[in-house]
Amino acid sequence: MAPWLPLLSLLGLLLGAAPAPPRRAADAQAREAAYPELLGPARFALEMYNRGRAAGMRATLGAVRGRARRAGKGSLYSLKATLEEPPCNDPTVCQLPVSKKTLLCSFQVLDELGKHMLLRRDCGPVDDENETLSSVLPLLNKEPLPQDFSVKMASIFKEFVTTYNRTYETKEETQWRMSVFSNNMIRAQKIQALDRGTAQYGITKFSDLTEEEFRTVYLNPLLRENRGKKMHLDKSVSSSAPPEWDWRKKGAVTKVKDQGMCGSCWAFSVTGNVEGQWFLKRGALLSLSEQELLDCDKLDKACLGGLPSNAYSAIKTLGGLETEDDYSYRGHVQTCSFSEKKARVYINDSVELSRNEEKLVAWLAKKGPISVAINAFGMQFYRHGISHPLRPLCSPWLIDHAVLLVGYGNRSGIPFWAIKNSWGTDWGEEGYYYLHRGSGACGVNTMASSAVVN
Template sequence: MAPWLLLLSLLGLLPGASPAPPHRAADARAREAAYPELLGPSRFALEMYNRGRAAGTRAALRAVRGRVRRAGEGSLYSLKATLEEPPCNDPTVCQLPVSKKTLLCSFEVLDELGKHMLLRRDCGPVDTKVTDDRNETLSSVLPLLNKDPLPQDFSVKMASIFKEFVTTYNRTYGTQEEAQWRMSVFSNNMVRAQKIQALDRGTAQYGITKFSDLTEEEFRTIYLNPLLKENRNKMMHLAKSIGDHAPPEWDWRTKGAVTNVKNQGMCGSCWAFSVTGNVEGQWFLKQGDLLSLSEQELLDCDKVDKACLGGLPSNAYLAIKNLGGLETEDDYSYSGHLQTCSFSAKKAKVYINDSVELSQNEQKLAAWLAKKGPISVAINAFGMQFYRRGISHPLRPLCSPWLIDHAVLLVGYGNREFH
C-alpha cells in the first residue's frame, strides 16, 4: 500500500509502523464483543481519527464489530469499523478533491481503568485496488490523470504554491509524470503539516520546507536513523550523578561551545553529527579551543555502524577511542557518502578517554548539561519534516519513546509558556 494508507497510529500522523506497546499480561483467548460493549472504544477511535480535522471533513461511523480480551488492568478491543468521509475540495483543509468515500479501518483500543488509548490504526478506501505504491498513490490522490478534471480554483491554487516551492528550492524533475507525482506528495504533505500545526501546544511553526516533496517513507529512509529505535536498550556505563540542581535556563551557543549548524545532506548520518557536537563541546571546555570535527571520519572508519544507513552514538564514541582521535573538518571534509577510511593518527586533533550514559530524568539532564556541556541525545523526530521554527511541543502520544529515530545535540534549555 501507499505510505498514507499504511498503519498510522494517531490521526494518520505517525510513521508506518506503530510502536510496540509495553508488555502486558493478556488472556490468550479473545471473545466476540456485543455491539453495546463496543460503543465506548469505537467512539473513542472515531474521535481520534477525526482529531485535527476541520468541520465538514470529519468521518462518521457506519458499522463496527470487534473482539475483546483481557489486558493487564483493562481490556484490549480489536475493532473492524466502516467509516464514511464527506466530500471535500478545499485545498487549505483537506486532501485533493474526492467524492464521499467509505473507509475500512482496523483499530486497537486499550480500555484501562476507565481510560482509552489508541494503540493501532489502519484505514484504507474500501474500493482501493493495490498495484504498486506509486501507481496506487497517483490514482488515489492525484486526479490530474483521470478524465474528470480538478475544480479550477483548487488546481490553480495548488499549482501556484507548488511552482513557488519548485523555484524556491531549485527542484527539477525528469518527466511530467514525476512532476505530477511530486505535486501529489506535496499536496498531501501540506495537509499533514496543517494537522501537526493544529495539534502542537508550543510555539513551533510547521509548513513548507525543502523536504515537502518527499514521502514520509523517503524522508525517514534518507535522513533518519532506524537503528536508534532497534537498539534503544543498548547502554554504556552509567554516569555518576551530579544532582539535579540546574539554573533556570542555559544556552551553550552563547558561551562558545557550539560550532555553526552543519548539514548532513541526503545521508542518515545524524548519529555522527550528534557525537562530534558533543566532543567539540567537551574539548572546548577542557582546552578552551572550539574545533569543527570530522563526521566523515566516523562514516568511513567506524566499521560497526552503517554510515548513511544509520548508527549508534555509543558505537561512535568507541570508534573514536579505538582510532586514536578525531581529525578536524578541514583535514577530513564531509562528502555525505561512504568512502574509504583515510584517517591519519598524525592529523588527529582531539581525543577522548571514555563515554557514559546519562539519566533520562529531564531535571538531571539539565543539571548535567549546564555543568558538563552539550549532550548527544536521541529523539522522536515527529513533525520535523515540516518544522520551520519555534519550540515544538507535540502531544505526548505523538512523541513516543518507542519511535526514537534521530540523533541531535542538546545545547540548552529554558522555560516557555505553552497554550
C-alpha cells in the same frame, strides 16, 4: 463535480496518506495482497517485534492488511497490523509500562528467495488514558477543501520549486511531486492542529518527499533497537541549575552542519557532543569530522544509521577524531583514510545519562551539550516555535533521529530544549529545533549520553 474532488481522492483524508508514485512497469506496481499471503510476513514481523522478550511478555497478532510489490528477486510487503501487548509495569522489560494495550503497527517486510528481512517498524498505542487516538482522529477529518484548492496549490508548489531550486526529470514526475506536496500540506495542517506548543508547521525543503522517502533518507531506524555498546551511568550533578542556559553563547557549539541525503545523524550528534567536551576541557572549539565516523566506524552502518554508543567506542579505538578541514564531509561512505597523526581530539570514555529531565538540565548546564535521540514526528514540516506533539503521535518508544541538546529555557512560560539539528541552516530556526521540556516529549530523555574527556 467540484474541480478539487479528484485531487482530494488522490491525497486521502488520513494523516500520513501518500499518493502513489508515477507508474513504472506493470509488474513493479503494488497490489492488494490476500490475507493468507500476508500471514508469513506478518508473523515474521511479530517475531522481530517480540525478540528478546520472555514468553509472558510477548505481544500477539490481531488484524492484518497490506499490499505487496515486486522487489528484485522477491516481494516487499507493506503491512498494517494490530498487536495486543500484555499487561506490564516494568519499562525495562516492556515497551509500554501500562496495562494491556492495543498497538497499531506499520511494517515493511522483504521476502527474497524465502528469507524475510524487516525493513521498517512503526508501532504506537491506539488508545491512551488521557490522549486517545479516538479523540485525535476526529481532529484529522478537516472540513472539505475549497473549490480553488488545486489552483492555489499549483501556485504554491511553483513557488516551492523556485525557492528550493527543484528540477524533475519528466512531466509525470512533476505532477506526482505536486500531489505529494499537496498531500504534505494537508498533513502539516493536521500536525499543526494537534500540536500543544507554539510550533508552526508548513513548507520546508522536504515538502516534496513522501513520508517513506523522508524516513529512509534522513532518519535512523537503528536507534529504535539500541543494541550498541553498553555505557555506565554517569553520576548526577548535585548543584541546582539556573533557569536557562545556552552553550551557543558560551562558545561551545560549532555552526549547524548538513548531513545531506545520508542517515548519518548519529555521527553529527556525537561529534557535536565531543566538540563541546573538548572545548570545556581544553578551551579550543574545533569542528570535527563526521566523515571519519562514516568511513571508519565499523560498528555502525554509515548512511543507513548508527548508534552514539558505538560511535564513542569507535573514536576511542581509532585514537581520536580529525577536524572537518582535514577529513571533510562527503555524505557517502569512502575508504577509511584516518591518520592518527592528524587526530586533534581524543576521548577517554563515554557515559549514559539520567532519564530524569531535571537531572539532564543540571548536567547540561554544568558539563556541556548532550547527545540525545528523539522521535522525529512532524520535523519534516517544522518551521519554528516550540514543538509539543501529542504523545500517541510522537511515541518515546519510536526514536529515529539523533541530535544535540545545547541549551534550555522558557518562551512565554513554555519550557523548552534548544536542539542543534544536522539538516542545514535552511531548516527550522536557522537549523535549530525547539522541543517541549519536562514531559519526555518524543523520547528526548530516553537515550542521553556524552563522551568523557579527562
